[in-house]
Amino acid sequence: KHSFAMVSFRAPWCQRSDSLLSTMSVLPEHPRHLVAEVDCVSSAGLAHRFAVKQYPTVLLFRDGQSQEYRGDHDVESVAEVVRAGAQPCRPLISTEDFEEFSRKLTGLVAFASNADAPGARAVEHFATVQAGAFPVALAIG
Numbered sequence: 766k767h768s769f770a771m772v773s774f775r776a777p778w779c780q781r782s783d784s785l786l787s788t789m790s791v792l793p794e795h796p797r798h799l800v801a802e803v804d805c806v807s808s809a810g811l812a813h814r815f816a817v818k819q820y821p822t823v824l825l826f827r828d829g830q831s832q833e834y835r836g837d838h839d840v841e842s843v844a845e846v847v848r849a850g851a852q853p854c855r856p857l858i859s860t861e862d863f864e865e866f867s868r869k870l871t872g873l874v875a876f877a878s879n880a881d882a883p884g885a886r887a888v889e890h891f892a893t894v895q896a897g898a899f900p901v902a903l904a905i906g
Contacts, residue, residue, distance in 0.1 A: 781838075792843065
């Protein structure tokens with residue numbers, strides 16, 4: 766069973782899809798990760814099921830949930846996403862942690878036990894620095 770999957774939904778006539786396919790084909794294999802492609806012309810039902818509107822669309826699957834990958838398509842960036850996909854959640858305590866993490870996401874939801882916790886203060890600082898360019902939510906409780 767795979768704990769993480771990265772699936773590229775592509776069209777055979779799309780040059781960007783071909784470029785991403787070349788990138789994904791050189792990724793190292795991992796027994797618990799799946800890196801796959803779906804030809805949306807021959808598998809239109811799958812494309813429709815996952816609401817694919819443009820090519821390539823890359824979806825990341827973990828724990829029964831999917832999320833669209835919007836990062837770079839170079840080998841290093843894609844390999845990092847696949848490596849990180851099998852990792853457990855890691856705590857983000859410092860502002861630097863949040864800045865590094867945010868380069869890979871389109872939004873952030875953080876949880877803290879109280880507003881004075883170091884992580885909560887780091888999230889608030891990070892949100893201020895981003896000045897609305899990156900959606901941030903902090904849940905206290």
